[in-house]
Amino acid sequence: MSADxxxxxxxxxxxxxMARTLNLEFVETTPEKAVVSLPDQSDYHNHxxxxxxxx
Numbered sequence: 780m781s782a783d784x785x786x787x788x789x790x791x792x793x794x795x796x797m798a799r800t801l802n803l804e805f806v807e808t809t810p811e812k813a814v815v816s817l818p819d820q821s822d823y824h825n826h827x828x829x830x831x832x833x834x
Contacts, residue, residue: 787813801834 785793788805792798801823807814823834 786805787808791805792803802818802820804816804818805813806816817830817834819830820834823831825831
């Protein structure tokens with residue numbers, strides 16, 4: 780897929796390593812907003828069992 784055919788979410792996943800590390804899903808991207816889903820992954824939980832602030 781060429782760069783001009785990629786969605787904003789696909790471009791972010793391709794160029795931002797942390798987006799790939801966290802397995803972020805870009806549900807919706809527009810010039811005004813982005814909706815991102817962060818899957819629950821035990822490797823990224825904090826000491827109380829929720830998502831770590833860094834995630």
